[in-house]
Each structure stands twice: as C-alpha cells, then as structure tokens.
Amino acid sequence: MYADAPSDSAPPEAVLPMDEAAMRAVDRATAALRRGEAVAIETADGSVGAAVSVESVAIDAVQRLVQLTGAAPVLAVTRRRATVLKLMGEGTGVVALSLPRCLTADEAHALADPEHRPDGAMPDGLTATAMDPGSRETAAVDLARLARLLPAAIVAPAAEHTDTGSAAEWAAKHDLLLVRARDIADYRVHVVRTLRRVAEARVPLSGAENTSIAAFRPIDGGPEHLAIIVGNPVAGEPVLARLHSECFTGDLLGSLRCDCGQQLRGAIAEIARQGSGVLLYLAQEGRGIGLVNKLRAYRIQDRGFDTVDANEILGFEADERVYLPAAEMLRQLGFTAVRLMTNNPEKLRQLARCGIEVVERVPHIFPSNGHNEGYLRTKAERSGHMF
Numbered sequence: 038m039y040a041d042a043p044s045d046s047a048p049p050e051a052v053l054p055m056d057e058a059a060m061r062a063v064d065r066a067t068a069a070l071r072r073g074e075a076v077a078i079e080t081a082d083g084s085v086g087a088a089v090s091v092e093s094v095a096i097d098a099v100q101r102l103v104q105l106t107g108a109a110p111v112l113a114v115t116r117r118r119a120t121v122l123k124l125m126g127e128g129t130g131v132v133a134l135s136l137p138r139c140l141t142a143d144e145a146h147a148l149a150d151p152e153h154r155p156d157g158a159m160p161d162g163l164t165a166t167a168m169d170p171g172s173r174e175t176a177a178v179d180l181a182r183l184a185r186l187l188p189a190a191i192v193a194p195a196a197e198h199t200d201t202g203s204a205a206e207w208a209a210k211h212d213l214l215l216v217r218a219r220d221i222a223d224y225r226v227h228v229v230r231t232l233r234r235v236a237e238a239r240v241p242l243s244g245a246e247n248t249s250i251a252a253f254r255p256i257d258g259g260p261e262h263l264a265i266i267v268g269n270p271v272a273g274e275p276v277l278a279r280l281h282s283e284c285f286t287g288d289l290l291g292s293l294r295c296d297c298g299q300q301l302r303g304a305i306a307e308i309a310r311q312g313s314g315v316l317l318y319l320a321q322e323g324r325g326i327g328l329v330n331k332l333r334a335y336r337i338q339d340r341g342f343d344t345v346d347a348n349e350i351l352g353f354e355a356d357e358r359v360y361l362p363a364a365e366m367l368r369q370l371g372f373t374a375v376r377l378m379t380n381n382p383e384k385l386r387q388l389a390r391c392g393i394e395v396v397e398r399v400p401h402i403f404p405s406n407g408h409n410e411g412y413l414r415t416k417a418e419r420s421g422h423m424f
C-alpha cells in the first residue's frame with residue numbers, strides 16, 4: 038500500500054498557529070449565522086459590533102441589530118455584487134451599502150439576493166463604501182461564505198461599547214458568540230492543517246475492485262474530504278490523481294446540467310485501467326459555494342446567464358475553491374507529485390502553488406450529453422479549460 042507521510046507536513050503558506058479556541062469560535066459563529074442568530078465580531082482595534090445573515094428569516098434582522106447595537110446597520114456585500122448592482126466598478130473585497138435612513142430587512146435582502154424581488158428598484162440615496170480587509174464588514178461576509186450562505190451580511194457597530202468594557206463583556210451581556218475578524222480571515226488556511234485521516238476501509242467498486250476509501254476530517258467538525266485509492270499507488274512516486282469537487286446533483290442524481298457524474302465514474306474507470314491512482318472527493322459542492330447557492334445559480338442560469346455570470350450575480354467569484362485540502366491529503370498519503378487528470382488550468386496552477394508537483398496533465402474529456410453544451414462551452418471560453 039502507500040506509506041504514511043509525516044502528519045505534521047504543512048502547506049507551503051507560512052501561517053502562525055491558530056489556537057483551538059479561536060477555530061472553535063469561528064466554527065460556532067458559522068453555525069449561529071446559519072441559524073439566523075446575530076454574532077459579535079471584534080476587529081483588531083478592539084471595537085466590536087454584530088452581524089446577521091440576510092437569509093435570517095425568523096426575525097427582522099435589521100431591527101434585531103438596531104436593538105442590540107444601538108446603531109444603524111449597513112449591508113455588507115462582495116465587490117462583485119456591488120459591481121453587478123452597478124454601484125461600483127470591478128474590484129475585490131467587500132463593500133458596505135448604506136442609506137441616510139435605516140435600511141429595511143427587505144431592502145437588504147433584495148440587494149443581496151438576485152432571486153429576491155429581482156426587478157425591485159434600488160432604494161434612493163444608497164451609498165457604497167469599499168471596506169478594509171480587516172473590517173467587521175469583510176469578516177462578516179467571509180463568515181457568511183464559510184457558512185455557505187449568500188455572501189452578504191447586515192452589520193452594525195456597537196454604539197454603546199465605545200466607553201464601556203471589553204468586546205467579550207459586550208458580547209456576553211447580549212448573549213452573543215464573539216469571534217475575531219482576524220480569525221475568520223485565517224480560518225480556511227488553518228483548518229487545512231488540522232485534517233486528519235480518521236477512517237479507512239476497503240470498498241470494492243464496480244470496475245475497480247481493489248479500492249479503499251480514506252476519510253480526512255478537519256478539527257472543526259466540518260465535512261470530511263475523501264481519498265478513493267484505487268490499486269496500490271507507490272508512495273513517493275508521481276501518482277495518477279483526479280481532484281473531484283463534490284456535485285450532489287451530477288454525482289448522485291445523474292444530473293445532465295454538468296459533466297460531473299461522467300467525470301467521476303470516468304476517472305475511477307481510467308485509474309483502474311492504468312493500474313493505480315487516487316481520486317480525491319473534495320467537499321467543495323458547487324465550486325465551493327455550496328448546494329443551496331448552486332441551486333440559486335441554476336435559477337439565474339435559467340434566465341439566460343452562463344455559469345460564470347450566475348456565480349458573480351450572486352456575489353461569488355466564478356470559482357471559490359481552494360486546493361490546500363487536496364494538497365494536504367496528497368501529502369498525508371505520501372504523494373508530492375501527480376499526473377493530474379483535468380482540463381482546468383487553474384487546478385494545475387493552484388496545486389503547484391500548494392507545493393504539489395504536477396509532472397503531467399492527463400486530459401479528462403467527455404462528450405456533451407445533450408443538456409450541457411452551454412456549460413462545457415463556458416468552461417472552454419471563460420474558464421480556459423483545455424478541451
């Protein structure tokens with residue numbers, strides 16, 4: 038079989054250690070945001086405020102924040118979304134949208150969600166301000182992204198906090214989870230370092246009977262990534278590898294909107310044909326935006342937009358995936374060089390950036406199925422896929 042690589046092998050990015058409590062705080066905050074709760078966010082200057090998801094339906098999110106903080110909230114969206122709304126030119130980062138009067142929850146929702154009153158007019162007097170990377174607004178949008186919600190949040194500073202107590206005291210007084218902006222920013226990289234191989238079993242597959250599956254779990258309780266190991270690849274040698282991002286609709290249901298199901302089964306068959314290799318099944322549904330947001334993107338595509346535009350209209354990048362987990366799993370399996378089955382030039386670049394040598398690209402092309410011509414054309418024309 039393959040040998041264990043040293044478990045402390047780190048991704049190439051130089052990262053400071055993040056303590057478990059900080060990681061737990063971010064993880065708990067994502068869960069709170071998903072439940073529709075407000076969370077307290079502390080910035081590097083020691084100031085504190087609160088944020089709530091625009092998807093919070095149980096309560097009037099704006100009223101809740103006004104009560105909590107005593108301040109008028111802003112809507113924080115990605116620069117992508119602000120550009121789509123024609124409030125700003127292209128750029129990166131996060132933008133705060135505000136009104137001279139208090140924004141309503143409905144207005145905030147409509148500004149953040151293209152499916153919510155898609156033809157709604159823009160409120161008068163709306164202003165857009167680009168925010169710093171270390172800002173509460175940036176942290177809130179990043180947290181919403183981690184929670185796989187729409188990348189937007191309603192955010193307000195705690196007015197009463199300026200002269201009283203610490204951020205922790207303020208959060209405790211209001212029974213809010215407190216999380217630091219810096220920890221949210223660092224989270225994705227840190228969580229990868231905690232991936233541990235927690236279980237492995239032999240799972241004979243049709244056409245690839247000598248197969249085992251190893252599960253890698255991050256410490257934060259997030260979803261496991263899986264390594265599907267076919268045959269007996271030799272540790273230390275270049276391995277035939279496929280990085281497959283989870284696609285519930287294509288992989289499990291056989292959706293014809295994409296090519297994922299074919300690519301998944303085709304990769305296993307090809308690895309078996311060549312003798313051995315690894316397919317990493319990465320918990321990165323919808324190119325990292327999550328299944329719910331992918332369904333939203335499909336609705337937008339049904340209005341005539343392509344897959345890249347649809348992501349951007351929602352405020353996401355065309356591809357939100359990171360390949361650090363894949364690189365870390367390969368290292369832990371004992372591989373530092375791959376023959377990568379892909380048509381996606383970004384996967385080649387990203388994996389190399391994460392310290393894995395790509396010695397060869399193995400094309401991984403399947404004919405269109407009568408429904409996905411547009412999807413494949415967009416991959417070629419806009420994402421640079423090599424077909």
Ligand SMILES: Nc1nc2c(ncn2[C@@H]2O[C@H](COP(=O)(O)OP(=O)(O)OP(=O)(O)O)[C@@H](O)[C@H]2O)c(=O)[nH]1
Binds near residue numbers: 297322335
């Ligand atoms: N956001 C979004 N994600 C999609 C859409 N269609 C498929 N996906 C996701 O795209 C991912 C599939 O990507 P991959 O199989 O890695 O394909 P790829 O990036 O084109 O690269 P290669 O196949 O390696 O060339 C899965 O997570 C799917 O859920 C879509 O229309 N929108």
Ligand SMILES: [Zn+2]
Binds near residue numbers: 284287288295296298
């Ligand atoms: Zn798919």
